[in-house]
Amino acid sequence: MTTGRRERKKAQTRKALAEAAVRLFAEHGYDGVTVARVADEADVSIATLFAHVPDGKDALIFDDGDERHVWLAAAVRERPAGQSVLAALRNCLAERGPFAGDLPPEQRRKRDLIVGTPALREYSRRLWIAAEGPLAEALAAETGRDPADMTVRALARYVLEIPELAGAEPDPRAALDAVFDLLESGWSERA
Amino acid sequence: MTTGRRERKKAQTRKALAEAAVRLFAEHGYDGVTVARVADEADVSIATLFAHVPDGKDALIFDDGDERHVWLAAAVRERPAGQSVLAALRNCLAERGPFAGDLPPEQRRKRDLIVGTPALREYSRRLWIAAEGPLAEALAAETGRDPADMTVRALARYVLEIPELAGAEPDPRAALDAVFDLLESGWSERA
DNA sequence: CTATGAATTCAGAATCATTCTAGTTTTTGC
DNA sequence: GCAAAAACTAGAATGATTCTGAATTCATAG
Numbered sequence: 001m002t003t004g005r006r007e008r009k010k011a012q013t014r015k016a017l018a019e020a021a022v023r024l025f026a027e028h029g030y031d032g033v034t035v036a037r038v039a040d041e042a043d044v045s046i047a048t049l050f051a052h053v054p055d056g057k058d059a060l061i062f063d064d065g066d067e068r069h070v071w072l073a074a075a076v077r078e079r080p081a082g083q084s085v086l087a088a089l090r091n092c093l094a095e096r097g098p099f100a101g102d103l104p105p106e107q108r109r110k111r112d113l114i115v116g117t118p119a120l121r122e123y124s125r126r127l128w129i130a131a132e133g134p135l136a137e138a139l140a141a142e143t144g145r146d147p148a149d150m151t152v153r154a155l156a157r158y159v160l161e162i163p164e165l166a167g168a169e170p171d172p173r174a175a176l177d178a179v180f181d182l183l184e185s186g187w188s189e190r191a
Numbered sequence: 192m193t194t195g196r197r198e199r200k201k202a203q204t205r206k207a208l209a210e211a212a213v214r215l216f217a218e219h220g221y222d223g224v225t226v227a228r229v230a231d232e233a234d235v236s237i238a239t240l241f242a243h244v245p246d247g248k249d250a251l252i253f254d255d256g257d258e259r260h261v262w263l264a265a266a267v268r269e270r271p272a273g274q275s276v277l278a279a280l281r282n283c284l285a286e287r288g289p290f291a292g293d294l295p296p297e298q299r300r301k302r303d304l305i306v307g308t309p310a311l312r313e314y315s316r317r318l319w320i321a322a323e324g325p326l327a328e329a330l331a332a333e334t335g336r337d338p339a340d341m342t343v344r345a346l347a348r349y350v351l352e353i354p355e356l357a358g359a360e361p362d363p364r365a366a367l368d369a370v371f372d373l374l375e376s377g378w379s380e381r382a
Numbered sequence: 383c384t385a386t387g388a389a390t391t392c393a394g395a396a397t398c399a400t401t402c403t404a405g406t407t408t409t410t411g412c
Numbered sequence: 413g414c415a416a417a418a419a420c421t422a423g424a425a426t427g428a429t430t431c432t433g434a435a436t437t438c439a440t441a442g
Contacts, residue, residue, distance in 0.1 A: 006408090006409060006410075006418075006419085009408095009409095009419090010419090034397085034398065034399085035398080035399065035400085036398085036399095044420080044421090045420065045421050045422070046399090046400090046421090046422095047401085047402090047420075047421065047422080047423095048419075048420055048421070050399090050400065050401080051419075051420080056399070056400070057398095057399070057400095084379065086378055086379070149369075150357065150360065150365070150366045150369040150370060151369050151370075151372075151373050151381070153356070154356060154357075154369070154370045154373055155373065155378055157352070157356055158349055158352075161348070161349075161352065165344070165345060165348055166341065166345075169341065174341070175341045178340075178341040178342050178345070179341060179342075179345045181342075182342050182345055182346065182377070183377060183378055184377050184378055184379045185377040185379060185380075186373070186374060186375050186376040186377030186378075186380060187277055187346055187374055187375055187377075188275065188277070188375045188376065189376075189377060190342070195438075195439070196437095196438070196439090197389075197390085197437085197438060197439075200390090200437095200438095201390090225426090225427065225428085226427080226428065226429085227427085227428095235391080235392090236391065236392045236393070237392090237393090237428090237429090238391075238392060238393080238394095238430090238431090239390075239391055239392070241428090241429065241430080242390075242391080247428070247429070248427095248428070248429095
């Protein structure tokens with residue numbers, strides 16, 4: 001039921017829009033490209049562009065980004081026995097987003113585009129933060145707390161803030177580790 | 192030199208804009224008010240409105256917000272002897288923003304407006320985050336570290352994220368304390 | 383006091399993102 | 413094949429923001 005011609009075409013158009021946007025943004029800069037130009041390039045009308053990307057211009061290049069919360073919660077729930085939830089999240093993040101090691105040049109260009117464009121960085125952050133609720137629930141479930149516990153919510157938020165916080169550092173992986181260490185041990189530990 | 196008629200008029204107009212905006216936003220909702228309406232209410236042209244508030248509609252009601260970084264850094268630097276930097280920041284935040292105890296009804300309305308309006312909340316967060324650099328510097332100076340140390344930057348960021356994170360909780364003050372406790376002791380302490 | 387240059391103001395046009403309208407074309411389920 | 417649902421489109425409308433070019437006001441050196 002998710003594989004009719006309809007669904008296929010929809011996904012295809014969405015991808016065409018994302019690819020056109022990445023190409024154009026990379027070449028002329030985010031502000032140097034109008035949504036009309038992207039629509040043209042993908043050969044759809046402006047109205048159709050917004051039908052496919054209701055969150056607007058920022059969201060154009062984020063073809064995916066709707067399932068972060070799925071694999072984040074999974075990483076917490078299905079971690080190896082004996083591993084802490086934070087260790088699981090650290091490993092999970094280390095492979096994703098701005099922390100991934102060597103990417104194909106295509107994806108590297110896209111990552112650089114995001115990191116170097118405030119509007120896109122901001123939207124990327126929103127995508128991460130959108131997983132706060134689900135992640136907090138998973139954390140609460142795994143550690144036997146109330147999902148509304150402020151401590152759990154704060155931890156979820158702080159973890160999800162890491163890509164934006166550490167993603168632009170010269171050595172993102174080292175930065176990632178430093179922040180996780182802080183979250184694990186707290187500040188007073190090292191004062 | 193900062194007290195000519197010019198400066199006075201400028202501040203006066205800025206305040207008129209902020210007050211008009213708060214009143215109209217509170218009455219009709221953020222999206223129910225156009226900048227043109229606010230300009231009218233303050234009896235200036237649209238162009239003048241943007242000259243006074245270059246950051247746009249979001250920024251209209253934040254007449255102040257440019258000196259957070261000053262009193263934050265001061266709170267850290269001039270804390271009582273023996274007090275930790277985090278304790279100083281906790282006390283400092285406890286009196287400000289969404290955590291302030293009993294406010295005059297005027298300011299309460301404004302605070303509720305911000306908390307209840309996504310666009311304003313988001314802009315408020317940006318104002319807090321803008322203090323990250325200065326706060327990180329102050330923290331580094333006080334604890335003998337490199338201001339570019341990721342740990343210091345992360346701590347600054349996490350502290351500044353607290354108003355947005357805990358400000359809408361039923362008991363903001365308790366939430367504030369919970370988050371500071373997490374930052375102080377770390378997660379593993381309570382796993 | 384007054385001329386002059388900097389800053390402020392304004393009306394109105396122009397851009398651009400986003401939404402709305404209303405009508406046309408596909409796709410799907412039967 | 414047919415009717416309803418879903419997608420598409422051109423074009424108009426809205427609203428924020430910027431730009432232009434011409435007044436106005438202010439500060440102040442002379």
